[in-house]
Amino acid sequence: MQPDADAALHALLTRHGREPHALLQILRGLQAALGWLPPRALADVAQALGVTLAQVQGVAGFYRFLHQRPAGQYRILFSDNVTDRMLGSHALMADLCRRLGVVPGRVADDDLVSVDTTSCTGLGDQGPALLVNHHHVITRVDGKRVALLADLVRHRVPVAQWPPAWFEVQHNVQRADLLLGDAAAPGAALAAALARGPEGLLAELKASRLRGRGGAGFGTAQKWELCRNAPGTERVVVCNADEGEPGTFKDRVLLARHADAVFEGMTIAAFAIGARQGFVYLRGEYRFLLEALEATLQRRRSAGLLGLNIQGREGFDFDIRIHVGAGAYVCGEESSLIESLEGKRGTPRIRPPFPVESGYLGLPTVVNNVETYCAAAKVAEGGGAWWAGIGTAKSTGTKIHSVSGDCERPGLYEYPFGTRIGRILEDCGAKDTQAVQVGGPSGTCLSAFEFGRRIAFEDVPTAGAFMVFDRSRDMFEVARGFAHFFAHESCGFCTPCRVGTALVVKRMDKLAAGHGSRHDIDVLFELDKLMHTATHCGLGATACNPLRDTILKFRPAYEKHLKSLYFEPGFDLDAELSIARRMTGRDDPGAYLEGAET
Ligand SMILES: Cc1cc2nc3c(=O)[nH]c(=O)nc-3n(C[C@H](O)[C@H](O)[C@H](O)COP(=O)(O)O)c2cc1C
Ligand code: SF4
Numbered sequence: 001m002q003p004d005a006d007a008a009l010h011a012l013l014t015r016h017g018r019e020p021h022a023l024l025q026i027l028r029g030l031q032a033a034l035g036w037l038p039p040r041a042l043a044d045v046a047q048a049l050g051v052t053l054a055q056v057q058g059v060a061g062f063y064r065f066l067h068q069r070p071a072g073q074y075r076i077l078f079s080d081n082v083t084d085r086m087l088g089s090h091a092l093m094a095d096l097c098r099r100l101g102v103v104p105g106r107v108a109d110d111d112l113v114s115v116d117t118t119s120c121t122g123l124g125d126q127g128p129a130l131l132v133n134h135h136h137v138i139t140r141v142d143g144k145r146v147a148l149l150a151d152l153v154r155h156r157v158p159v160a161q162w163p164p165a166w167f168e169v170q171h172n173v174q175r176a177d178l179l180l181g182d183a184a185a186p187g188a189a190l191a192a193a194l195a196r197g198p199e200g201l202l203a204e205l206k207a208s209r210l211r212g213r214g215g216a217g218f219g220t221a222q223k224w225e226l227c228r229n230a231p232g233t234e235r236v237v238v239c240n241a242d243e244g245e246p247g248t249f250k251d252r253v254l255l256a257r258h259a260d261a262v263f264e265g266m267t268i269a270a271f272a273i274g275a276r277q278g279f280v281y282l283r284g285e286y287r288f289l290l291e292a293l294e295a296t297l298q299r300r301r302s303a304g305l306l307g308l309n310i311q312g313r314e315g316f317d318f319d320i321r322i323h324v325g326a327g328a329y330v331c332g333e334e335s336s337l338i339e340s341l342e343g344k345r346g347t348p349r350i351r352p353p354f355p356v357e358s359g360y361l362g363l364p365t366v367v368n369n370v371e372t373y374c375a376a377a378k379v380a381e382g383g384g385a386w387w388a389g390i391g392t393a394k395s396t397g398t399k400i401h402s403v404s405g406d407c408e409r410p411g412l413y414e415y416p417f418g419t420r421i422g423r424i425l426e427d428c429g430a431k432d433t434q435a436v437q438v439g440g441p442s443g444t445c446l447s448a449f450e451f452g453r454r455i456a457f458e459d460v461p462t463a464g465a466f467m468v469f470d471r472s473r474d475m476f477e478v479a480r481g482f483a484h485f486f487a488h489e490s491c492g493f494c495t496p497c498r499v500g501t502a503l504v505v506k507r508m509d510k511l512a513a514g515h516g517s518r519h520d521i522d523v524l525f526e527l528d529k530l531m532h533t534a535t536h537c538g539l540g541a542t543a544c545n546p547l548r549d550t551i552l553k554f555r556p557a558y559e560k561h562l563k564s565l566y567f568e569p570g571f572d573l574d575a576e577l578s579i580a581r582r583m584t585g586r587d588d589p590g591a592y593l594e595g596a597e598t
Contacts, residue, residue, distance in 0.1 A: 008033035023343030062345040063326035072114035079129040081120035089128035099150035120246035124404035172411030189377040207384025214369030215463040227356040228273040230364035235275035242332035245440035247465030250400040251370040259296040265373025270318040278320035329489040334367040348537035391417030395456040405468035422451040440465040441482035442542035445549035475554035486543035497540030
């Protein structure tokens with residue numbers, strides 16, 4: 001390797017160690033230093049970590065933010081969620097490409113710049129957004145910013161000298177309740193947990209009936225107890241900060257504004273289950289939060305809230321490391337996340353065993369969402385009965401919603417469970433609303449007659465996204481965008497999802513091109529059924545949710561695209577026969593399909 005590559009690898013090995021599970025972090029770091037991952041560097045990494053070159057290439061090839069070919073000195077990725085598109089991101093990207101003379105997805109001939117799209121960057125409240133070099137985020141992109149950005153790139157101005165206002169990320173907390181309100185003093189919840197002891201703490205958590213906020217709603221006390229009771233002496237606490245579900249950005253704000261509460265919740269979990277190691281899996285798109293998070297961890301170590309003998313409790317040793325992802329939605333699924341933490345490709349594991357029995361490096365592992373840890377810290381402080389008194393019987397406490405799309409005041413809204421959809425729409429200033437996509441593409445699409453329904457596990461469950469669409473929006477196009485998202489993010493491990501998501505995209509594109517028929521809609525229903533039952537993980541199982549909901553509730557949006565109510569082939573059969581006509585020298589009406597029919 002070149003001397004600077006050698007030096008970069010040496011520094012990364014010193015920082016992350018020489019264990020194979022450091023692989024992804026080392027590749028990320030090496031790419032940050034070199035701009036891409038040359039073959040020679042991959043070989044040196046393989047040698048240093050004692051793994052095969054094929055293993056290193058396999059990991060480098062899995063993650064979208066890792067490049068095995070030069071990807072440009074400036075790598076610009078436009079966030080491609082539906083809400084970015086509604087704010088004009090496609091036109092802005094086309095404008096930037098035109099100004100820079102590049103084709104989307106291709107690196108400029110002089111290796112200066114590449115411009116492409118990426119899945120939602122978690123900035124739906126301040127889009128359109130883009131990422132520069134997988135590190136810096138630019139919010140509220142507009143024509144003026146695009147014009148200046150093109151100039152800065154052309155003149156090779158370092159990103160550190162670009163206008164600081166571009167990189168400002170606002171919290172946009174519009175309605176705060178228990179979690180987004182005033183933060184408790186660092187250590188207060190932990191002191192309460194220590195005073196209760198692990199069993200007392202678990203009893204409070206059970207009484208609170210807290211359920212996970214990452215989507216599935218599993219009982220938090222039950223999860224922690226299963227892990228605590230699993231055989232073995234070492235345990236691990238993992239915070240899922242992957243937040244890849246399009247339209248969700250609540251964890252971004254919790255990590256930026258309430259990092260102490262997140263770490264406190266993790267430390268309480270460690271106390272309850274007896275863990276010494278903790279990890280935050282931070283999505284690659286939130287790399288910009290890393291330095292502040294590291295500083296908070298350091299402050300907590302200095303204050304005796306992390307490290308050895310925490311808060312003076314003999315033998316209570318626990319520390320947290322941050323692992324940065326590299327652009328793969330499937331890594332939010334807990335078993336893929338653990339694979340990724342171990343430095344591997346993020347392929348979901350076969351379960352059982354579940355992570356509580358065998359997770360990180362085979363150790364019993366608790367994986368919880370960022371918001372769940374914040375809620376657990378509140379329960380430790382306020383007690384289970386207090387928490388259970390808020391919300392509904394089956395869904396206790398509060399829930400944070402990331403509101404974006406067609407509304408006057410996008411941002412975070414925290415309400416007790418049981419709040420009606422209509423109330424949230426009213427508060428965020430949504431007008432003439434046609435639909436709300438709750439919980440992201442894998443969640444539920446609600447139409448106006450359902451706005452009286454409530455946010456709760458027993459009615460409308462959600463991981464936190466709340467995307468609003470007014471009557472000017474084409475719900476078919478919304479669903480088509482989500483179909484492309486799932487096909488793009490499928491990890492390819494199992495055939496029903498790999499092929500199924502591609503077939504869904506083909507059908508939706510066929511409908512969009514005006515070649516669809518009622519038969520294509522029937523096929524979409526069949527694919528939904530198949531993928532619900534036959535896929536290996538939740539990504540494939542939920543991939544057709546937005547199609548099913550929108551076909552059922554917004555059928556005219558689909559019918560508008562139908563050419564015929566009956567079968568319509570995806571290609572022009574008559575045109576395909578033109579070669580045969582030329583070869584046989586026939587041009588009579590009988591040589592044409594239309595003619596043959598009459
Ligand atoms: C494809 C897929 C993506 C997921 N992404 C996330 C995510 O970004 N954040 C999250 O907390 N949970 C995500 N989950 C759910 C996790 O697998 C897991 O249930 C969750 O982290 C458990 O935490 P909780 O009990 O606190 O909800 C995802 C699941 C699937 C199937
Ligand atoms: S369902 Fe999709 S994402 Fe999940 S394992 Fe199969 S291919 Fe991968």
